[in-house]
Amino acid sequence: MSKSRRFLRLVRCYxxxxxxxxxxxxxxxxxxxxxxxxxxxxxxxxLLRAALAExxxxxxxxxxxxxxxxxxxxxxxxxxxxxxxxxxxxAFAKYLEHWDLAVAGGARRIPADAVTAxxxxxxxxxxxxxxxxxxxxxPVARSVxxxxxxxxxxxxxxxxxxxxxxxxxxxxVILFAHSHAxxxxxxxxxxxLGVGGAWVITLxxxxxxxxxxxxxxxxxxxxxxxLLRAEATSALGVFVCMIVVLVGTATWWACVAAHAxxxxxxxxxxxxxxxxxxxxVMVGITGAMLxxxxxAAVGIWRIVGALRAAR
Amino acid sequence: MTRRSDKGLGRSxxxxxxxxxxxxxxxxxxxxLSKDIEEFAGVALGPGTLYGAIARLDERGLIEPVGEDERxxxxxxxxxxxxxxxxxVQEMHALADVGASRLGVALPTAGAxxx
Numbered sequence: 001m002s003k004s005r006r007f008l009r010l011v012r013c014y015x016x017x018x019x020x021x022x023x024x025x026x027x028x029x030x031x032x033x034x035x036x037x038x039x040x041x042x043x044x045x046x047l048l049r050a051a052l053a054e055x056x057x058x059x060x061x062x063x064x065x066x067x068x069x070x071x072x073x074x075x076x077x078x079x080x081x082x083x084x085x086x087x088x089x090x091a092f093a094k095y096l097e098h099w100d101l102a103v104a105g106g107a108r109r110i111p112a113d114a115v116t117a118x119x120x121x122x123x124x125x126x127x128x129x130x131x132x133x134x135x136x137x138x139p140v141a142r143s144v145x146x147x148x149x150x151x152x153x154x155x156x157x158x159x160x161x162x163x164x165x166x167x168x169x170x171x172x173v174i175l176f177a178h179s180h181a182x183x184x185x186x187x188x189x190x191x192x193l194g195v196g197g198a199w200v201i202t203l204x205x206x207x208x209x210x211x212x213x214x215x216x217x218x219x220x221x222x223x224x225x226x227l228l229r230a231e232a233t234s235a236l237g238v239f240v241c242m243i244v245v246l247v248g249t250a251t252w253w254a255c256v257a258a259h260a261x262x263x264x265x266x267x268x269x270x271x272x273x274x275x276x277x278x279x280x281v282m283v284g285i286t287g288a289m290l291x292x293x294x295x296a297a298v299g300i301w302r303i304v305g306a307l308r309a310a311r
Numbered sequence: 312m313t314r315r316s317d318k319g320l321g322r323s324x325x326x327x328x329x330x331x332x333x334x335x336x337x338x339x340x341x342x343x344l345s346k347d348i349e350e351f352a353g354v355a356l357g358p359g360t361l362y363g364a365i366a367r368l369d370e371r372g373l374i375e376p377v378g379e380d381e382r383x384x385x386x387x388x389x390x391x392x393x394x395x396x397x398x399x400v401q402e403m404h405a406l407a408d409v410g411a412s413r414l415g416v417a418l419p420t421a422g423a424x425x426x
Binding site: 018021022024025026027028029030032033042043046047048049050051053054 | 340341342345357358359360361362363365366381382383384
């Protein structure tokens with residue numbers, strides 16, 4: 001391996017924009033310092049640590065990041081947390097099927113209101129995320145026109161391909177499900193469970209790729225003025241929606257556990273792994289929501305801190 | 312505990328202070344900087360640490376690149392960099408004064424660097 005190539009391999013750990021600005025200089029410094037000698041392990045570790053620090057700085061999560069970088073990092077953290085909420089929410093929606101048949105009429109009002117609140121908050125959060133994405137679309141397009149696609153093109157293409165795969169898989173699963181009985185659809189048959197699992201993986205892949213593309217696109221834009229305020233407001237709104245979704249989910253769970261424990265113990269067949277009013281699926285759903293909410297709270301803390309510092 | 316301000320450069324062994332001190336004597340590229348710092352401070356800064364600090368100083372406008380060489384690009388200290396270095400040196404001098412008086416030893420006078 002040529003000496004420049006082994007140095008380039010280490011420099012590749014740095015963020016692309018940093019490499020573009022300082023990469024050649026860093027390689028030249030390593031050539032001058034080490035020549036044909038091996039790079040000491042301590043210095044390799046130091047380079048990796050420095051590269052990691054640059055990634056943290058680029059994400060806006062470092063304490064010395066600027067105001068716009070902190071708002072962007074905070075908003076993106078909320079967006080990623082919302083991605084986790086969407087996955088947990090989809091699992092909750094599956095769990096909700098036919099719950100109202102298991103709960104007596106008089107006890108149905110509070111959990112029904114909780115489900116309505118969860119649904120409304122989820123729709124509002126999706127609208128806020130879409131608004132935030134639309135607000136960024138113009139500046140991202142201008143950045144692409146002036147600087148080219150760069151690595152963003154690859155990320156966007158991967159997201160588009162995975163979305164198409166997820167849509168095709170969804171269509172196939174709908175056709176497949178209509179040819180089977182309800183018990184089989186809910187995991188009663190091994191092949192159906194496998195098909196369902198594969199479909200969920202394509203959805204998760206598409207969601208992760210879209211979130212990654214959104215993070216990469218937002219990284220290309222400098223947030224200022226109205227755009228900065230719009231992104232901060234969207235993130236705050238999504239955070240409030242997440243609180244409503246989590247409280248609504250917990251309320252529904254508590255009410256159903258009190259009035260129809262059998263529903264929690266037996267629903268979802270083998271997937272429910274029941275016998276308890278705290279089935280692993282519900283524990284997983286609320287646990288994932290709680291962790292995501294905490295991550296989003298860190299994001300909101302970054303945004304509020306940045307906006308306060310600007311006053 | 313009182314902490315230094317976020318905008319400050321920090322103590323004498325901070326890479327940013329060492330780089331500014333080196334550049335105060337004239338423009339240098341990465342390798343020349345590293346050798347000079349090793350000579351006057353006895354500190355060997357690794358490439359990752361050195362370029363991390365150069366990037367910070369460059370972003371803050373305390374140093375700036377000069378010349379056309381893309382690979383061995385020299386940097387020079389800016390006016391803002393000179394002011395920041397003067398502040399850091401003053402801070403270190405005040406600390407050295409306190410240390411010297413508590414130890415009961417005399418320090419040589421620092422001259423007129425604080426202009």
